Amino acid sequence: GCVHPTISDTLEQTVKRHPDRDAIVYPRKDQQWTYAEFDERVNRLANALADVGVEKGDRVATLLYNGSEMAVTVYACAKLGAVFTPLNYRLSSDEVQFIVEDAGARALLFEAETRDAVEGAKPDLSTVEDYVFVDEDTPDYASDFYELVDRGEPSAPDTDVAEDDAYAFIYTSGTTGRPKGVVHEHRSMVEHNLLCIAELDITRHDVGLTVLPMYHCAELHAMLFSRIARGATNVIHHDFDAPNALRAIEDHEISLLFAAPTVWNALAQGAKELDVDTSSLRVGLYGAAPMPEQVFEDCMEQLCEDYVQAYGMTEMGPCAVFQAPEDQLTKQGCAGLPALHHDVRVVEPDADPTEQVATGDIGEILFAGSTTMREYWNRPDATAESLREADGTTWYYTGDLGYLDEDGYLWVVDRKDDMIITGGENVYPTEVEDALFSHEGVAEAAVVGEPDDEWGERVAAYVVGDATADELDDYLTAGDALADFKRPREYYFVDELPKNPSGKIQKFKLRDD
Ligand code: ATP
Ligand code: MG
Known part of the structure; x- marks a missing residue:
């Protein structure tokens, strides 16, 4: 019914209002x-x-x-x-x-x-x-x-x-x-x-x-x-x-x-x-x-003037944050503001939902909102880890890292599991990958942490392309965009990177090698 609507109610209402409007056009058939x-x-x-x-x-x-x-x-x-x-x-x-x-x-x-x-x-x-x-x-x-x-x-x-x-x-x-x-x-x-x-x-x-x-x-x-x-x-x-x-x-x-x-x-x-x-x-x-x-x-x-960015994940339906057209140029690369009936927090990774970090500090992104999943099917442990209560609100732990700026806008930095800690310093692989990617001899790059006796972890780069390790190291050193501790200590040149069927790089497979 209309008071507690289901997905089929949304179709039925449209059919009542607009029975003769075009619904589906499928040229292939x-x-x-x-x-x-x-x-x-x-x-x-x-x-x-x-x-x-x-x-x-x-x-x-x-x-x-x-x-x-x-x-x-x-x-x-x-x-x-x-x-x-x-x-x-x-x-x-x-x-x-x-x-x-x-x-x-x-x-x-x-x-x-x-x-x-x-x-x-x-x-x-x-x-x-x-x-x-x-x-x-x-x-x-x-x-x-x-x-x-x-x-x-x-x-x-x-x-x-x-x-x-x-x-x-x-x-x-x-x-x-x-x-x-x-x-x-x-x-x-x-x-x-x-x-x-x-x-x-x-x-x-x-x-x-x-x-x-x-x-x-x-x-x-x-x-x-x-x-x-x-x-x-x-x-x-x-x-x-x-x-x-x-x-x-x-x-x-x-x-x-x-x-x-x-x-x-x-x-x-x-x-x-x-x-x-x-x-x-x-x-x-x-x-x-x-x-x-x-x-x-x-x-x-070439195409149109106005763009909206959505950030989210399957667990949130997926849209949890939107960046409006007017913010696209002023906050380039930002994910935006929480969607209708949604709230966002950034906390110390894995910490209680109340342990928010200071404005501008990087932590784990949490969402609460009306589109949150009920659970993971048959995975009670994963569900308990991802959905946690605080003050009567259920927070979803995204596993993504980011920060809130002084205007309350969310910026996504990287996935929590991908972050590298070397000699006590945090390295966010996306930043290193972007720097490598700007070299013309790099077609694809994935940066992961490898166990290191002295530093805990060391930064390693898997690269597809025709650049050499020396060239890339010189390039990153000269570019001074990256602090010294972020520069890869190991390079592996590979024909391809392991990817899921949507084309995202599966870093857990590189770390397992
Ligand atoms: P799995 O959960 O099985 O490891 P997955 O997280 O890639 O796979 P999805 O739910 O399809 O599965 O993807 C959500 C993830 O994609 C987010 O957690 C985030 O890391 C990334 N993502 C989605 N939208 C954006 C965006 N606008 N900017 C940056 N990253 C994004
Ligand atoms: Mg995910």
Whole structure:
């Protein structure tokens, strides 16, 4: 109902208000649906899933690229009270097996591009009873997605879903270890809609383009959910291709786009060569990392004027902090101010939530807010470590380090586990990596601490590129941007760095070597 809303209530309200507005545009399958048409497919899939035995609380896993199927599935699960469990489509068979088993998923949806990973994992999947394939040529053990949709009744399913029911298990990216299943409730996602709508002024007149993966909560929650709650239009691309995306901006008069800094850069560079009109873009959202200055300037010149940065993590839904357009130039690289109904603190790492550090001092970032996860699935120890109470408020320990400036703005410095302590001095690897990266012979760099008898830890750099250790050491010494104790004492030249499926460097693997 409207008083204790769930994710499906947000869709139902939009359908009542704007049944004839365009909801989903999916060029790859020539689909263009109004909200009434979208809602009917959602109902049909929910009923079809119920007919094959999926019940409230059952996990429905997806190994899908972007598409209308993701949008239909997530709302069908919400109506049914089933728990949406989206997996990264780049996972290997072993990783698929780990997550699907960890979640105990009952159904698994996949497509041609992810079929090998599913088939590799299948012998070890003990809980999956329904395999659903979204493309036409259906392998023996799977049913076709839209065939399944057509089998379901068009009326809304009759289930009883409450705001504190689990809406989804969203797995973390696995940058610091095995991915953890973040349990989000309906309530926290409805709250997440509100803060994105408020921060980005989303209205029914917006047209969004989805290029970031929908399995990640950033695109799914910040964009798709918020736009659907307002009756805006959602153009979905199967995956990212810069020229394709640029043409879509012009063709569909896209007003709202979310991308990582690397994707914004590809768009800005692409726009220099393609003659496209991007004047419909009203605001650009970015996150996952700060936007490098040059990229920012190119984007402003080529694409649109206003940008908002979001900082957060899967556990927070993910958006917890926003940097508004007017602060982009005055506080370059800053994460911003807490989102609606959120609070931030910086404390001594691992200390009590009340042990705040002084303004400007670096410590661990904590959040309290309406979008915080309920728990990590099946990980009571990790949950207890991450969620701690103080004065009736639950604080989430992010594992990120940062500081608050005199205006109350949050700056993110690095991950806590990555910090190096050498001879009693703190070294933040990101700073050393940025310095190395500015040398033209460095394509990629990852800086970690190695055990050292004398200093406790010493700074070591893993480098991809054609520079030599002597060149880099001379360069850093001459540059005087880095204090002497921060300069790497060891260099390792490697062909590639270990990365998770989203492309983040997995430093725990370098430290284990
Ligand atoms: P895991 O928790 O499994 O190790 P992960 O932390 O990489 O993986 P995500 O929840 O996808 O999984 O990523 C959140 C992290 O990404 C944050 O904790 C932070 O370190 C980084 N991050 C996100 N947004 C920003 C941003 N705007 N600026 C800097 N860092 C960011
Ligand atoms: Mg994390």
